[in-house]
Amino acid sequence: EVQLLESGGGLVQPGGSLRLSCAASGFTFSNYAMKWVRQAPGKGLEWVSTISNSGGFKWYADSVRGRFSISRDNSKNTLWLQMNSLTAEDTAIYYCAKDTFQSHGNPDYWGQGALVTVSS
């Protein structure tokens, strides 16, 4: 059974940093691209970032490029999202998601999400 478990969410002040983790199990982690998708309170889903199966390719939404960094360790079956220079607009539930292919496609499995609140 595919499982994705996010951790690391919490309350952070504007301008602060936070690192989210996603522990994956139940599939061959190194075979699939992974994504972070977020959902602001009362809003829809927003793609944040994708990393290819090897970690060699990374893509970011314009709204986070230069502030967020996605990474993975295939030996630990773990995905991360380093978030810097956070603003109130980054307040959201952040979902880790497994893609259907190595470097492209869309999510087929989701974690339960980690809440990030940016507030003073």
Place this chain on the structure above:
Amino acid sequence: QTVVTQEPSFSVPPGGTVTLTCGLSSGSVTPSHFPSWYQQTPGQAPRTLIYTTTTRSSGVPDRFSGSILGNKAALTITGAQADDEAEYYCVLFVGSGISVFGGGTKLTVL
């Protein structure tokens, strides 16, 4: 700027059939966009219904089906049930690792 369009809301009677669509602001949706559909109820994570246009996710009833209709991706629910009342999101892969979500369709079963 790629925009993915969905109907904001839809209503279907219990037992009825409804087709939700997912379009592009410019151009047609094709299988190379790997259209996927998700169901979300309040307070819950998205649940994958359909991925790569027509593939039903594990455990999803066969009354949910995906297709390409004309120039859009489509999700058809046949024999709607009360617990199908939810927000439905589609997503399209537009290249270079980028996925774009639609704004969601709020489905009411009434």
